[in-house]
Amino acid sequence: MAAEACYQTIGTFQSCSLQNNFNHHQKLQNNLLKFMTKDFININGLSSRGSYHSGQRNRGIIRSSASQTSLVDPVSSPSRSDTGETNKKSSEAALILIRHGESLWNEKNLFTGCVDVPLSKKGIDEAIEAGKRISSIPVDVIFTSALIRAQMTAMLAMTQHRRKKVPVFMHNESEQARAWSQVFSEDTKKQSIPVIASWQLNERMYGELQGLDKQETANRYGKEQVHVWRRSYDIPPPNGESLEMCAERAVAYFRDQIEPQLLLGKNVMIAAHGNSLRSIIMYLDKLTSQEVISLELSTGIPMLYILKEGRFIRRGSPAGPSEAGVYAYTRRLALYRQKLDEMF
Numbered sequence: 001m002a003a004e005a006c007y008q009t010i011g012t013f014q015s016c017s018l019q020n021n022f023n024h025h026q027k028l029q030n031n032l033l034k035f036m037t038k039d040f041i042n043i044n045g046l047s048s049r050g051s052y053h054s055g056q057r058n059r060g061i062i063r064s065s066a067s068q069t070s071l072v073d074p075v076s077s078p079s080r081s082d083t084g085e086t087n088k089k090s091s092e093a094a095l096i097l098i099r100h101g102e103s104l105w106n107e108k109n110l111f112t113g114c115v116d117v118p119l120s121k122k123g124i125d126e127a128i129e130a131g132k133r134i135s136s137i138p139v140d141v142i143f144t145s146a147l148i149r150a151q152m153t154a155m156l157a158m159t160q161h162r163r164k165k166v167p168v169f170m171h172n173e174s175e176q177a178r179a180w181s182q183v184f185s186e187d188t189k190k191q192s193i194p195v196i197a198s199w200q201l202n203e204r205m206y207g208e209l210q211g212l213d214k215q216e217t218a219n220r221y222g223k224e225q226v227h228v229w230r231r232s233y234d235i236p237p238p239n240g241e242s243l244e245m246c247a248e249r250a251v252a253y254f255r256d257q258i259e260p261q262l263l264l265g266k267n268v269m270i271a272a273h274g275n276s277l278r279s280i281i282m283y284l285d286k287l288t289s290q291e292v293i294s295l296e297l298s299t300g301i302p303m304l305y306i307l308k309e310g311r312f313i314r315r316g317s318p319a320g321p322s323e324a325g326v327y328a329y330t331r332r333l334a335l336y337r338q339k340l341d342e343m344f
């Protein structure tokens with residue numbers, strides 16, 4: 001089916017009120033799954049410049065190797081961990097990436113890097129809005145950085161989640177921390193989402209630029225030099241990290257600690273930073289070092305991937321809590337959302 005007609009089908013699907021018109025929804029859902037096994041339209045996802053921005057509808061077709069065969073085969077059950085099943089290897093999992101909301105130093109246009117500053121009021125609002133946009137997508141475990149702006153973003157976003165599980169920070173920094181933060185109720189554990197903070201997901205360390213005003217720095221060193229420090233792949237700022245160096249730690253952590261969770265069928269949210277996420281997206285989308293330098297991430301915009309049989313398929317950014325189109329991406333997400341509608 002032509003992409004345009006498929007897009008219109010999604011549009012019709014979105015106009016369907018999921019709560020009270022299940023039969024119509026089911027019929028549309030089946031039709032849509034049929035259509036979307038061929039071409040996938042990236043809704044609100046990558047713009048032509050390779051950036052993720054809110055509210056941008058992109059009718060471009062993104063063909064990934066997986067979507068050229070079947071989009072995502074319907075799976076029988078919603079999130080396995082929701083059904084209490086053991087950690088059996090699953091063929092599919094959702095991955096949500098969110099760059100932290102605006103920080104107080106973003107607001108002042110200061111280089112931040114690994115300096116630990118909180119969100120601004122706007123950043124708090126962005127985090128809550130991001131939470132609304134992913135409120136019906138399953139989350140079984142959250143990874144974040146050691147920096148408060150990413151941690152605040154994760155926690156604020158989860159206040160909007162419909163499943164109402166409680167994110168619980170894991171404290172493994174010492175034996176005593178682990179012992180003193182234990183939970184002794186299996187039921188309570190089932191109603192919790194572990195949050196794991198690691199420095200490997202921190203923003204790139206900006207060295208001697210940290211705390212400097214970006215405009216003043218351009219005035220002092222020249223616009224071109226600052227652009228090279230900010231957006232080259234392998235040239236670090238003075239005594240700081242290059243994107244390549246940031247990618248070495250962030251991608252290694254993703255592959256060692258996060259990807260195994262996804263392969264077990266766990267649905268994951270990562271709340272992190274512009275450059276640590278750019279390096280992870282470089283890995284997920286198999287971007288070259290040339291392609292990644294033009295990738296920009298807005299603060300607080302969630303991005304959805306589906307891991308399907310070992311392949312990451314980009315799904316773009318859910319436009320809003322009622323974005324039925326997101327759930328058309330895979331039957332499993334649609335079933336999860338239907339289960340939430342029944343539960344709450």
Ligand SMILES: O=C(O)[C@H](O)COP(=O)(O)O
Binds near residue numbers: 112113230273274
């Ligand atoms: O650390 C910072 O200053 C920002 O979060 C990211 O800055 P950049 O967009 O200049 O890499």
